[in-house]
Amino acid sequence: MSPQRKLLLLGTFVHSKTQQDLDFLHKAAIAVDAHGKIAAIERDAHDSSEAKARLLAKLGWDEAAVDVTEAAEGQFFFPGFVGITTDTHIHASQYANAGVFGKSSLLEWLETYTFPLEASLKDLAKARRVYARCIRRTLSHGTTTAAYFATIDVAATNLLADLCLSMGQRAFVGRVCMDSPDMNPAYYRDASAGDSVEKTQQVIDHIRRIDPGFHVVSPILTPRFAPSCSAEAMSGLAELHRQTGLPIQTHVSENPGEIQLVAQLFPETTSYTDVYDKCGLLTPRTVLAHAVHISEEEADLIAHSKTKVSHCPCSNTCLTSGQARVRWMWDKGIDVGLGTDVSGGYSPSILEAARQAAMVSRHVAMAIEEEKEKERAKLTVEEVLYLATRGGARCVGLQDKVGGFEVGMEWDAQLVTLNEVDDDGEVHHEDEDDGHGFVDMFGWETWGDRVAKWLYNGDDRNTKRVWVKGRLVHRRT
Amino acid sequence: MSPQRKLLLLGTFVHSKTQQDLDFLHKAAIAVDAHGKIAAIERDAHDSSEAKARLLAKLGWDEAAVDVTEAAEGQFFFPGFVGITTDTHIHASQYANAGVFGKSSLLEWLETYTFPLEASLKDLAKARRVYARCIRRTLSHGTTTAAYFATIDVAATNLLADLCLSMGQRAFVGRVCMDSPDMNPAYYRDASAGDSVEKTQQVIDHIRRIDPGFHVVSPILTPRFAPSCSAEAMSGLAELHRQTGLPIQTHVSENPGEIQLVAQLFPETTSYTDVYDKCGLLTPRTVLAHAVHISEEEADLIAHSKTKVSHCPCSNTCLTSGQARVRWMWDKGIDVGLGTDVSGGYSPSILEAARQAAMVSRHVAMAIEEEKEKERAKLTVEEVLYLATRGGARCVGLQDKVGGFEVGMEWDAQLVTLNEVDDDGEVHHEDEDDGHGFVDMFGWETWGDRVAKWLYNGDDRNTKRVWVKGRLVHRRT
Numbered sequence: 031m032s033p034q035r036k037l038l039l040l041g042t043f044v045h046s047k048t049q050q051d052l053d054f055l056h057k058a059a060i061a062v063d064a065h066g067k068i069a070a071i072e073r074d075a076h077d078s079s080e081a082k083a084r085l086l087a088k089l090g091w092d093e094a095a096v097d098v099t100e101a102a103e104g105q106f107f108f109p110g111f112v113g114i115t116t117d118t119h120i121h122a123s124q125y126a127n128a129g130v131f132g133k134s135s136l137l138e139w140l141e142t143y144t145f146p147l148e149a150s151l152k153d154l155a156k157a158r159r160v161y162a163r164c165i166r167r168t169l170s171h172g173t174t175t176a177a178y179f180a181t182i183d184v185a186a187t188n189l190l191a192d193l194c195l196s197m198g199q200r201a202f203v204g205r206v207c208m209d210s211p212d213m214n215p216a217y218y219r220d221a222s223a224g225d226s227v228e229k230t231q232q233v234i235d236h237i238r239r240i241d242p243g244f245h246v247v248s249p250i251l252t253p254r255f256a257p258s259c260s261a262e263a264m265s266g267l268a269e270l271h272r273q274t275g276l277p278i279q280t281h282v283s284e285n286p287g288e289i290q291l292v293a294q295l296f297p298e299t300t301s302y303t304d305v306y307d308k309c310g311l312l313t314p315r316t317v318l319a320h321a322v323h324i325s326e327e328e329a330d331l332i333a334h335s336k337t338k339v340s341h342c343p344c345s346n347t348c349l350t351s352g353q354a355r356v357r358w359m360w361d362k363g364i365d366v367g368l369g370t371d372v373s374g375g376y377s378p379s380i381l382e383a384a385r386q387a388a389m390v391s392r393h394v395a396m397a398i399e400e401e402k403e404k405e406r407a408k409l410t411v412e413e414v415l416y417l418a419t420r421g422g423a424r425c426v427g428l429q430d431k432v433g434g435f436e437v438g439m440e441w442d443a444q445l446v447t448l449n450e451v452d453d454d455g456e457v458h459h460e461d462e463d464d465g466h467g468f469v470d471m472f473g474w475e476t477w478g479d480r481v482a483k484w485l486y487n488g489d490d491r492n493t494k495r496v497w498v499k500g501r502l503v504h505r506r507t
Numbered sequence: 508m509s510p511q512r513k514l515l516l517l518g519t520f521v522h523s524k525t526q527q528d529l530d531f532l533h534k535a536a537i538a539v540d541a542h543g544k545i546a547a548i549e550r551d552a553h554d555s556s557e558a559k560a561r562l563l564a565k566l567g568w569d570e571a572a573v574d575v576t577e578a579a580e581g582q583f584f585f586p587g588f589v590g591i592t593t594d595t596h597i598h599a600s601q602y603a604n605a606g607v608f609g610k611s612s613l614l615e616w617l618e619t620y621t622f623p624l625e626a627s628l629k630d631l632a633k634a635r636r637v638y639a640r641c642i643r644r645t646l647s648h649g650t651t652t653a654a655y656f657a658t659i660d661v662a663a664t665n666l667l668a669d670l671c672l673s674m675g676q677r678a679f680v681g682r683v684c685m686d687s688p689d690m691n692p693a694y695y696r697d698a699s700a701g702d703s704v705e706k707t708q709q710v711i712d713h714i715r716r717i718d719p720g721f722h723v724v725s726p727i728l729t730p731r732f733a734p735s736c737s738a739e740a741m742s743g744l745a746e747l748h749r750q751t752g753l754p755i756q757t758h759v760s761e762n763p764g765e766i767q768l769v770a771q772l773f774p775e776t777t778s779y780t781d782v783y784d785k786c787g788l789l790t791p792r793t794v795l796a797h798a799v800h801i802s803e804e805e806a807d808l809i810a811h812s813k814t815k816v817s818h819c820p821c822s823n824t825c826l827t828s829g830q831a832r833v834r835w836m837w838d839k840g841i842d843v844g845l846g847t848d849v850s851g852g853y854s855p856s857i858l859e860a861a862r863q864a865a866m867v868s869r870h871v872a873m874a875i876e877e878e879k880e881k882e883r884a885k886l887t888v889e890e891v892l893y894l895a896t897r898g899g900a901r902c903v904g905l906q907d908k909v910g911g912f913e914v915g916m917e918w919d920a921q922l923v924t925l926n927e928v929d930d931d932g933e934v935h936h937e938d939e940d941d942g943h944g945f946v947d948m949f950g951w952e953t954w955g956d957r958v959a960k961w962l963y964n965g966d967d968r969n970t971k972r973v974w975v976k977g978r979l980v981h982r983r984t
Contacts, residue, residue, distance in 0.1 A: 155930065158930075158931065159928060159929075159930055159931065159949070160949070162931060162933070163928050163933075163934075163947055166933075167945055167947070170945075171945075347866045347869050347870065348866070348869070350869040350872050350873060350881075350885065352873055353870070353873065376963035376964055377963070377964060378945070389824045389825070389866075392824050392825070392827040393824065393830070393870045395827050396827060396829055396830065397874070404827075408827065451636060451640050452636075453632060453635075453636055454635070454636065454639060456639070456640075456643075457640075468644055468647075468648075468855070468966075468967060470640055470644070472636070472637070486853035486854070487853055487854060489945075489966060490945060
């Protein structure tokens with residue numbers, strides 16, 4: 031990556047300090063170097079110009095060589111969202127179907143909605159149209175890192191990687207592997223286990239050409255899910271992981287019908303998770319999406335292997351899959367992030383996924399009798415925002431680079447604006463009447479209230495700027 | 508109301524035919540007379556200009572005297588949303604707290620968040636600011652009829668009625684009655700049962716002055732909920748209902764703690780619903796919000812008395828109240844509509860409430876073992892849109908006036924626009940890049956898919972025009 035102009039960000043910064051707590055930096059400044067890295071942070075200055083002056087002096091930077099962005103009163107900088115299965119799991123190919131799921135459950139939904147659309151994306155003009163829209167939309171919703179399930183088509187998957195790189199979204203791009211002749215339609219499957227591995231290698235080679243250090247775009251090994259794959263294909267991908275260290279993404283235990291099917295297809299295993307374990311796919315670089323119905327033993331296996339889980343609350347509800355128990359997984363020591371799982375879920379927004387994570391945790395709580403456990407099951411505003419940022423970063427192995435604001439981390443961030451309501455109940459903007467969405471501030475809110483209101487009613491209109499690795503990749507006027 | 512210019516609407520119209528089915532009118536035209544009533548409907552013309560010509564000829568109207576609005580290709584007209592507790596239950600006074608509920612449950616939440624804010628609205632400048640914003644927001648989200656819980660303050664409640672009338676939102680405005688000295692804070696309660704009735708009468712008198720026929724704004728009798736009220740106050744309001752025929756709104760069976768409390772406070776009754784029955788408050792003009800935990804017997808009592816229920820799925824989840832069972836209530840023959848219950852729920856949007864109704868029905872389904880019943884519990888796109896329109900209209904007794912497009916009904920409607928994605932994955936608008944929200948159409952969707960995508964990803968940006976009784980009350984450029 032060629033060096034960029036240095037950045038200086040001034041104002042209020044909000045990020046997760048711990049799983050339970052947000053850190054609010056007021057009258058602060060963050061300096062970002064020419065490689066997109068956070069070089070220094072100043073906080074608690076008398077005002078932001080003092081913070082700026084301190085930083086410039088400390089770093090010996092010339093203000094003229096620096097682009098300055100100051101958050102206005104009430105605005106704040108927040109880390110970019112990391113869907114692990116940050117949208118580690120957006121199924122880019124299915125973006126076009128968002129909101130179309132009828133009353134179906136998983137297996138019907140694949141047959142009816144998903145496979146036909148995915149297959150059609152071998153038409154590269156169509157793939158460009160859908161993928162470009164998906165990247166544009168997720169960036170505009172503040173998703174700076176996405177892990178994508180593309181399709182089985184190599185050229186279309188390579189195109190997705192090209193588009194992520196040129197549009198500046200940090201991405202893990204996975205060519206979907208599915209070679210089982212019995213479980214996949216004839217028009218949409220890999221010819222053999224060897225074919226799954228070989229075509230995955232072709233995508234890896236392509237991405238290595240366009241982004242040799244995988245600084246922005248990385249391949250990710252992507253067996254669709256156990257029912258679609260032969261044990262041979264999955265073992266082949268595990269071998270590829272051991273050779274390359276590349277991350278892995280797949281699905282686990284999304285719904286009861288699927289779990290029964292896996293038990294029939296792999297009779298020699300003890301559980302769905304065990305299928306992956308036997309194939310060598312449970313690794314600290316593996317993300318399993320859903321994990322709705324995993325048993326105690328499966329959770330222990332996941333925890334022990336340091337495998338990660340992508341919680342997809344919206345999809346799990348839309349498809350009536352079930353309620354994944356985040357608190358319980360956390361208690362087991364499992365790292366959890368958020369996924370949108372479009373089009374199983376309807377929304378491309380990780381903010382919406384965070385909101386849904388809070389809501390689903392309340393449905394989990396409703397089923398618990400014991401008062402203290404009921405209370406614990408509920409996820410707080412702080413906790414779901416952790417899932418959306420640092421939690422996701424841990425899942426894709428980027429916890430030292432993104433998800434928070436610390437010296438040495440990269441500047442993947444969004445600038446958030448809310449409405450200020452005047453005495454007549456009106457909101458004024460330069461441009462148009464609702465340019466800033468409908469999160470209304472009356473002036474008496476605490477900073478905690480502000481963030482809660484953003485979580486619950488915010489949308490892409492509140493995300494005014496988005497940076498990845500210091501590069502401005504989205505801007506809303 | 509003074510006569511307005513006549514209207515002619517051209518294009519595609521979508522509304523509920525039955526609880527299960529949407530009706531799509533293409534190349535159609537609707538004529539609206541000077542009183543805001545639908546005078547005639549033409550459908551299935553060769554094109555919309557033919558439909559227009561037919562209508563003008565049939566009615567003998569001169570085109571020069573008519574304002575014509577034509578929906579562009581892909582746009583459609585949809586009935587305005589009727590929150591029964593159309594926002595029959597928006598708690599206008601609590602709008603300012605949207606998204607701020609922490610991990611609290613109902614009773615704490617009232618103490619911590621609700622009563623202090625409500626009490627502060629006796630400051631009329633503050634009330635104007637909050638209420639105007641709330642009306643503006645709900646109109647912009649397509650809510651043409653709202654039933655509001657205001658506060659105990661007569662002047663502030665009258666101000667809310669004034670604002671609804673001047674801003675053109677059809678509304679039921681309720682002064683909140685709460686006289687129990689033990690259950691309400693000293694700083695925020697009615698002095699006595701007589702005071703509750705007397706101050707309600709003052710609001711009725713005010714509304715009768717500003718809108719004598721209650722054509723746009725109507726009073727609604729509003730005992731807050733049983734724990735807040737003496738039996739005497741509730742009986743007094745029931746007597747007022749018998750004298751005036753005015754509608755009634757209150758809450759029932761929102762959460763277990765509340766239900767226990769009611770049992771303690773009213774030991775002579777058999778259930779929460781029975782409290783209202785004994786006081787004479789169960790009537791065909793009564794709307795009970797929530798009804799989450801009602802028993803078979805209570806549901807029968809509600810059905811038998813033709814009392815209505817406002818389903819508030821967002822609030823019920825946010826406050827971990829529980830999952831109301833809409834299919835079960837429908838099976839009992841109970842009319843159900845939707846409420847946002849802001850700020851228990853976070854969103855002022857009935858479209859969001861409809862979405863949440865679909866989601867919550869899936870959580871209800873998850874707890875059901877039997878396959879067929881599990882399947883039945885899920886609400887479809889068509890069914891939740893019915894709840895949002897005709898269902899709500901039935902709850903507030905307006906089923907012959909609003910909620911659908913039929914001759915003799917009034918023109919309460921919204922014009923909906925979605926995005927059309929071009930070959931590069933871009934969306935173009937005259938004004939700004941995301942002026943139409945993020946519901947993306949790729950051109951291959953059926954009309955059913957379009958409506959589903961709107962339901963699941965739509966927001967106020969998709970609502971371009973809103974009319975109440977033929978008057979344009981919101982316009983988005």
